[in-house]
Amino acid sequence: MIKGNPLWKSYLSVGVISLLLSGIAYVILSTFEGEVDIFGEQAAWGSNYRYQATGTKEYEKIGTDWKQGIPGDPGMYWFRCDVHLGPNLEASAPSGLFAQMGGAFELYWDGVLIGKNGQVSDVAAAEVPGNIHSLFFIPSALDEEGSHTVTLLISNFMAEGLWEDEVAIVAGSYLKWSKTLLIITTFLNMLSGIFLVTAIYYFFIYFISYRESTYLLFGLLCVSLFSLTVFEFVKYFYNYSYLWGTLIIKIKAVNVTVIGGLLLLYILFRFKVPNKGWVFAIGLGLVLGYWVGMDELSEMVVYSLVTWLVLSLGVVGYGMYHRMAGSMESTLGLLACGLVFHPHEHSIYLGFGFFVIYHLYSMSRQLKRRNREHRESQLKSSRLEVELLKRNIQPHFLMNTLTTLMAMIVESPKLAVTMIQALAEEFHVLSEISGKELIPIRQEITLCESLLKVMSLRKEVEYTLNTQSIDFTEKVPPAIFHTLIENGIVHNEPISGKLDFYLSFEKKASLKKYTLIAGGTPEPRVNGSTEEGTGLRYIKARLEESYAQHWQLSNGEEALGWKTEITLYH
Amino acid sequence: MKILIVEDEPRIRRFIENQVKELLGEQQVQVVALEKLLQAQEYIHSHPIDLLLLDLNLNGQDGFDLLKEMVAGSFHTIVISAYKDRAIEAFEYGVLDFIAKPFTQDRLAKALDRFSGQKSQQDYRAKYLSVKAYGRLQMLPMEEVLYIQGANNYSEVYLENKRKFLHDKSLENLLLILPGNFERVHKSYIVNMNKAAEIQTKPGSRYFLVFQNKEVVPIGRTRFKEIKQKLLSDKGT
Numbered sequence: 032m033i034k035g036n037p038l039w040k041s042y043l044s045v046g047v048i049s050l051l052l053s054g055i056a057y058v059i060l061s062t063f064e065g066e067v068d069i070f071g072e073q074a075a076w077g078s079n080y081r082y083q084a085t086g087t088k089e090y091e092k093i094g095t096d097w098k099q100g101i102p103g104d105p106g107m108y109w110f111r112c113d114v115h116l117g118p119n120l121e122a123s124a125p126s127g128l129f130a131q132m133g134g135a136f137e138l139y140w141d142g143v144l145i146g147k148n149g150q151v152s153d154v155a156a157a158e159v160p161g162n163i164h165s166l167f168f169i170p171s172a173l174d175e176e177g178s179h180t181v182t183l184l185i186s187n188f189m190a191e192g193l194w195e196d197e198v199a200i201v202a203g204s205y206l207k208w209s210k211t212l213l214i215i216t217t218f219l220n221m222l223s224g225i226f227l228v229t230a231i232y233y234f235f236i237y238f239i240s241y242r243e244s245t246y247l248l249f250g251l252l253c254v255s256l257f258s259l260t261v262f263e264f265v266k267y268f269y270n271y272s273y274l275w276g277t278l279i280i281k282i283k284a285v286n287v288t289v290i291g292g293l294l295l296l297y298i299l300f301r302f303k304v305p306n307k308g309w310v311f312a313i314g315l316g317l318v319l320g321y322w323v324g325m326d327e328l329s330e331m332v333v334y335s336l337v338t339w340l341v342l343s344l345g346v347v348g349y350g351m352y353h354r355m356a357g358s359m360e361s362t363l364g365l366l367a368c369g370l371v372f373h374p375h376e377h378s379i380y381l382g383f384g385f386f387v388i389y390h391l392y393s394m395s396r397q398l399k400r401r402n403r404e405h406r407e408s409q410l411k412s413s414r415l416e417v418e419l420l421k422r423n424i425q426p427h428f429l430m431n432t433l434t435t436l437m438a439m440i441v442e443s444p445k446l447a448v449t450m451i452q453a454l455a456e457e458f459h460v461l462s463e464i465s466g467k468e469l470i471p472i473r474q475e476i477t478l479c480e481s482l483l484k485v486m487s488l489r490k491e492v493e494y495t496l497n498t499q500s501i502d503f504t505e506k507v508p509p510a511i512f513h514t515l516i517e518n519g520i521v522h523n524e525p526i527s528g529k530l531d532f533y534l535s536f537e538k539k540a541s542l543k544k545y546t547l548i549a550g551g552t553p554e555p556r557v558n559g560s561t562e563e564g565t566g567l568r569y570i571k572a573r574l575e576e577s578y579a580q581h582w583q584l585s586n587g588e589e590a591l592g593w594k595t596e597i598t599l600y601h
Numbered sequence: 602m603k604i605l606i607v608e609d610e611p612r613i614r615r616f617i618e619n620q621v622k623e624l625l626g627e628q629q630v631q632v633v634a635l636e637k638l639l640q641a642q643e644y645i646h647s648h649p650i651d652l653l654l655l656d657l658n659l660n661g662q663d664g665f666d667l668l669k670e671m672v673a674g675s676f677h678t679i680v681i682s683a684y685k686d687r688a689i690e691a692f693e694y695g696v697l698d699f700i701a702k703p704f705t706q707d708r709l710a711k712a713l714d715r716f717s718g719q720k721s722q723q724d725y726r727a728k729y730l731s732v733k734a735y736g737r738l739q740m741l742p743m744e745e746v747l748y749i750q751g752a753n754n755y756s757e758v759y760l761e762n763k764r765k766f767l768h769d770k771s772l773e774n775l776l777l778i779l780p781g782n783f784e785r786v787h788k789s790y791i792v793n794m795n796k797a798a799e800i801q802t803k804p805g806s807r808y809f810l811v812f813q814n815k816e817v818v819p820i821g822r823t824r825f826k827e828i829k830q831k832l833l834s835d836k837g838t
Contacts, residue, residue, distance in 0.1 A: 426702070427658055430683030431610055434703040438616035491611045 045360055048392060052367060052385050105190060107153040110183040116176055126169040127205030133194030133273040134187035135161040140169055141179050149272070155188035160272040166208060189273065193280045193328055212267060219264035222380045226257035229387060241401070248297040249390065255293060256383050259286045263380070284332045288318060290383065291339030294368075298343045298361065302350040314342045333372075340368055356400065357393040364389030412576060416465050418569055419510050422517075423461055435489045450488045457481035461510070468577055469506040476501070476534070478513050483532075492525045499535040505543070508573035512547055514566045515595050519549025523592060526551055533591065543599045550592040570597075603649065606634040607641040608656040608681070613702075617654060617681070617709070624710050638667060645674065652697075652716055653678045659687040669694055669738050673731040675754065675769040677777065679712050692725035694740070695778050718777060726780040730758060732766045741766060743780055748792040748818050761796065761814060786810055786828050787821040800829055 128138065128146070135149030135158050145168070149161030173179070187194065201208070230253035237246040262283050266276070295314055299307045318335040325331045344365050350358030367389065370382030423429070432454060439447035460478040464470045476498060483494040496516070516532055523530060531550040537543070567584075574582040578599055586595040604621060608614040618634045633648075635641050641653070653671060657664045659682050671678045672695040680691050685701035692699060698712040729740040741758060750757045751772035758766045768775065772791055776783070782794045792810060800820065801809040808820040810828070820828055 426683035426685070430702040431613065434616075434683075435610055435612045437703050437705075438612045441616070442612065489610055489612065 042359075044392070045363060045389075048389065049363055049367075052388065055381075104192065105155070105188045107151065107184070107186040110185060112181055114179050114181055116174070116179055124207075125171065125205045126174050127203065127208055128167045128169060128181070129201045129203070129208050130165045130167070131163055132161070132165075132185070132200070133163065133190040133276055134185045135159055136186075137184045138167055139180075139182040139184075140173050142182070143170070143173060145169060145173075151184050151186045152188075153186065158186045158188050160189055160274045162270040163266055163273045163276040164212075164270050166205070168205060187273075189277060191277055193277055194273070216264060216267040219260055219267070219380070222384055223257050223260035223264070225384065226253045226260060226387065229391065230254040230257060244300045245297065248293060248300055249394070252290065252293040252297055253387060255286060255290045256380075256387065259283060259290065259383075260380055262286065281328065284328050287332050287379070288322075288335040288339075291336045292318070294386070295339045295343045295346070298346045298365075301361070302346055302355055302358065304346055304349055310342060310346065314338055336371065340365060340371075357397055360389045360393035360396075364393075408576070411572070412468065415569070415572055415576065418565075418572075419465050420461070422514075422565070422569070423458070432485060432489060439488075446488065450485065453481055453484035453488065457485060464509040467509055470509045471503070472501055472505045472507050472536075473503050475507055475509065475512055478510065479516050479532075479534075482513055482516060486520050490520070490525075491528070493529045494520070494532070495529075496532045496534060499533065501534065501536045502538065505536070507545070508570075508577045511570045511573055511597070512545070514570055515547050516549070518566050519547075519551075519593060523549045523551035523553050541601055545597045545599075546594060547597075548589070548591045548594045553588050553593040574599075602630045602651050604630055604632050604652045604654065605641060605644065605650045605676075606632065606654045607636075607638055608634065608654075609636050610656075611636075613656070620706050620709050621654070621713070624706070624713055645676075650676045652676055654681060655679070656681050658682070659684040659691065665690070665694070668696070669731045669740065672696060672727075673733050673738060673769060675771070675774070677716055677770075677774060679716070689725055693728035695727035695729065695731055697777055715777070718773075727778045728780075730766075730768060732758065732768050734766055739766070743783075743793075744795070746783075746793050747796050747812055747814075747816060748790055749775060749783075750818075751789040751791075759816075784828065784831060786824055787819050790818045792818060794831060794835060797832055797835075800825075800832060 128140075130136070130138070130148070132148070135151045136147075137144060137151055138146040138148075146165065148165045150157070150159035152158040181200075183200075230250045233246050233250035233253065237243065237250060262279050265271075265279075271279075292311075292314065296311060299310060304310065317338045321331045321334045321338075325334070344362070347358050347361040347365060351362060364386040367385035368382045370385065371379045373382070432450075436447055436450055439450060457478065460474060460481060464474055464478065476496070479496055483496055486492070487494045512534060519532060520530070529550075533546075533548040533550070535546045537546070571584060574584065574597065581600040583598040583600075584595070585598075586593065588594070602625070604625075606614060606617050606621070608617060614634050614636070618632055621632055622630065633644065633650075635644060638655075638657075641655075645653075653674075653676055655668075655671060655678055657668060657680055659665060659668070659680075664682075665687075668678070668680065668691060677697040678695075679698045679700060680696050681700045681702060681704065682688075682691075683702045688699040688701065698715050700708055700712055728743055730743065730746065732739050732741060741760065745760050745762070747759045747761050749768070749772065750759065754771055756768045756770060756772055756775060758768050760766070772785070772789070776785060776791065779791065783791050784794050785791050792812075796812050796814075797810055798813045799811050801811050801817070803809065806822060808822070808825045809817045810820050811817050
């Protein structure tokens with residue numbers, strides 16, 4: 032949990048968002064209710080309206096037997112149903128019939144032809160595909176209270192059985208219907224705008240600020256949501272023929288399946304679950320299975336989407352169990368995604384829209400956390416810099432060096448000059464590197480050598496640094512070997528006025544290893560001895576800063592002296 | 602006079618050794634210079650010394666633990682350290698002087714003067730007396746000390762609560778590090794004047810100092826006047 036942001040606060044804000052979203056869902060879904068949909072389930076809600084379906088829907092395939100349900104197989108059909116017309120309360124307003132259909136048709140009202148869309152035919156070659164949207168006046172002479180019969184002659188040779196769910200014939204006020212189309216267009220524009228802007232924003236975050244798969248995946252998810260809305264609402268701008276419509280239905284099916292897959296991928300990367308690859312592979316395997324093995328496009332889509340969402344819920348469930356930040360919002364977002372399965376034509380956008388909103392909320396909290404971590408790491412970095420500089424102006428080093436210098440000036444002024452040069456060299460390098468997170472190994476070795484020169488003059492011991500198979504393209508955190516050498520000088524007894532250090536490097540496929548051996552006789556080391564303790568703590572903090580958890584430090588006595596190994600993993 | 606120098610930096614060690622010989626005269630002193638404190642502890646065990654010039658890394662508890670042990674000895678300790686900010690603390694434990702590195706010959710001369718007792722005015726004095734009792738070191742707060750009685754080369758420290766401790770330093774050596782309220786009232790007694798109540802005169806010009814807790818110590822005839830004055834002026838203020 033975020034410090035200073037107690038649990039109840041986040042529960043409260045998630046609760047408020049949820050309430051708000053359910054309100055929006057209720058308003059939007061109920062806006063599009065009401066008209067008598069002669070085909071769809073909404074027929075039952077039509078009782079308060081002027082038009083009421085009375086008879087059972089009937090289809091007749093010419094030349095063959097009667098069939099229940101909306102025609103899927105290509106052919107020419109008669110369709111007939113009875114509607115009950117209430118009293119016309121707005122005498123001046125004309126009534127109309129709106130049709131969305133994958134076919135060519137002729138529309139009859141009480142046996143009178145009131146509209147045509149394309150050219151109906153009983154042979155495929157002769158059919159001229161109709162546009163997918165059409166709106167017809169009901170002539171005022173026929174607009175009377177009482178029972179009426181709506182008859183359609185339909186041919187759908189190019190529908191490929193894909194239009195069963197996309198067909199709607201709705202009767203109502205002509206003006207009201209024109210307005211409804213505008214409202215739907217606005218709604219879809221708004222949604223696609225949300226998805227597009229969010230996608231662009233997250234691409235910017237990914238390409239400019241944080242190169243993390245989560246941001247890229249969220250951006251891609253929003254792009255595919257955007258494309259889905261575009262394919263959905265393009266018909267409100269351009270009334271294309273149902274031939275194109277058939278293609279668009281296929282594209283949308285693929286698009287929805289891709290959205291589900293991206294959603295799972297995003298959730299997998301967001302919650303850093305183990306075996307990401309396997310979870311995704313299971314989902315992908317199942318989905319491919321549906322697409323290969325099933326006949327109905329709509330079934331493929333529903334099964335795929337359910338599979339992706341169930342797997343995603345499993346992952347956020349794992350996140351909730353491990354109390355991962357953001358898992359609660361994600362779960363709510365996924366549950367809101369369940370709206371996708373609401374039968375309303377546009378609920379799929381609403382469902383995904385809510386998912387995006389929950390995740391925007393949770394990701395903005397994640398960004399806040401990130402910023403805090405970033406500030407902390409900066410602070411830590413400058414603390415380490417201060418520590419490095421402090422250790423080199425600490426009295427034990429600096430004052431003893433100055434005292435030696437005073438003694439030297441009396442004893443041997445020439446040596447004093449050499450000493451001042453060595454000391455200056457060490458401080459030059461120190462000031463160059465102290466603010467950096469990583470420095471070339473060459474610079475680190477120069478630093479160590481200048482320290483050894485100062486110490487050789489001070490202690491009258493011959494200190495040497497021997498390097499072996501160092502890769503000079505490598506970088507290391509500043510002053511880590513310098514610190515180890517300082518510790519070695521304090522804790523190792525020279526043998527007949529000599530003390531050798533050995534630094535070697537080893538590179539393997541998965542790791543890099545530096546070994547520093549301090550020669551001489553190691554004195555027994557007390558755990559937590561102050562100076563060695565602060566030195567090691569500095570080294571560990573630097574390694575942690577540069578390599579996170581991918582490092583290891585070990586030390587111990589061996590034949591040549593005191594050995595320290597620093598292993599860096601890829 | 603035997604002086605022991607402990608300093609792990611060879612050049613500084615030689616420097617101190619030469620300076621001391623130069624200041625005190627090579628014939629007057631016997632100087633031994635060692636590298637490690639461990640060697641010094643061994644050396645002191647078998648060779649009595651008068652003064653220890655000790656380089657100590659006072660950054661951390663280890664250095665002070667060693668210091669407490671040294672100041673409990675019969676000899677005086679002058680600390681030479683890079684950690685100037687720990688000087689007051691070192692004085693409180695009873696070092697004779699604290700020389701911050703880097704130092705000049707003058708500063709070393711001043712410290713040696715202090716040792717010779719020529720100039721004993723000092724900014725900081727000991728707050729504790731470090732004593733070895735029952736095989737371990739104990740730090741006695743000065744304000745609990747009532748009086749100290751000399752006994753040959755060592756002293757007996759009497760506390761207000763009637764407990765008695767032995768200290769390895771002679772009365773003369775202790776005087777150099779004790780705070781100003783400690784007064785030598787007799788050849789064998791140093792008292793904490795803050796605890797004194799009155800002076801008793803007995804027949805035959807025998808004088809006694811009575812403490813607030815009614816304990817009594819003798820006052821030397823030659824010192825009586827001075828002590829009486831001090832006690833009166835203390836009471837006056």
